[in-house]
Amino acid sequence: MSETDRSRPVGTERQRDIVAAALRILISEGPAAVTMRRVAAELGIQAPSLYKHVTDKGVVEELLQQHAMAEFGVALRSGGRAPRDVAAAYRSWALQNPHLYEFAVRRPMRHDAIGATEQFAAEPLIEAVGGDRDRALALLGLAHGLVDLELNDHFPRGTDIDAIWRAGVDAMAADRSSTPT
Amino acid sequence: MSETDRSRPVGTERQRDIVAAALRILISEGPAAVTMRRVAAELGIQAPSLYKHVTDKGVVEELLQQHAMAEFGVALRSGGRAPRDVAAAYRSWALQNPHLYEFAVRRPMRHDAIGATEQFAAEPLIEAVGGDRDRALALLGLAHGLVDLELNDHFPRGTDIDAIWRAGVDAMAADRSSTPT
DNA sequence: CCACACTGGCTAACGCCGTTAGCCAACGTC
């Protein structure tokens, strides 16, 4: 949790206006539409004026990323705690918020700024596999990979993606105390 | 394999020049540098002339994607056939060719054009888990997710990523004939 | 042998992008 409290939004008031506008555009029109001019227009302002509140387009994106990660974390807590439940929550949030998911999890991130929030989002998965950190991060990788492949349409048409999730999550969550190296 | 023979390069001669130039730029300077003007310059030509050979920047990207996927497929066959070996080959190729990997596997793809090649790349993973298709695609998701997270620097500093791979791949490759639903 | 179409270059330009420079009105403060 540290000192950047996740529950209260971040940045100055005008910065929050900006990210709110960007968010609206992102959700309704996708990432390509999130331009400085477009965001400014959404606020009834000219593009260069944004730079009075924000040094870069990059910081707008970082703010979006933080927002997305926080919402994602909440979504992952909204259902059951069993691996299948968390996995299902992961997938369904990502599919319902593809652009937000993109912002949350793709593109490199600055660890200092985002770390706590990201950890907040990752926690449910770690709990779900009973605290085995390696297994938990593997499950995270699995979930992210499957979602990313699905979002980018890499599965042949007709693939039973549910079955893949079941197979993967069950394998990852299974008791492995009997198998040798 | 079908009729688009994977072993012979694709497109007209000039198209192959173009993708070769784009490839050189992509590898040495990253995706942002792959612009039409830059590619044209690489060929000693003006940007608009490219459009005599290519309708779109999109087709250049598709050609890059196909090339990358083909090379990736070869790399996945270059080592052992055991799950760990294939997984290791997957990871190491991706980390050594991050931009190519990006092109190969991220961004949506047209199934008709790329399907065969992609299947070519996915085969080794399917074999590695003994033909269980769901498990194989889960393994693919796992590998993709872990690579993507690593490339985008989503793991806390100091994370033992090897251990995550071991945990994940072993779980996915384990004999599961004893666990109930 | 020449007309002609086609191929593959070229320049100029358009509308977008992020961003900078410089101007100015409103406002709060000493």
Place this chain on the structure above:
DNA sequence: GACGTTGGCTAACGGCGTTAGCCAGTGTGG
């Protein structure tokens, strides 16, 4: 009431993908 700060504005720059339109060379059919 002078004055610095805040937050708008317009103009402009360089880069992007892309289109329009021009033209030299080339090969081919009559």
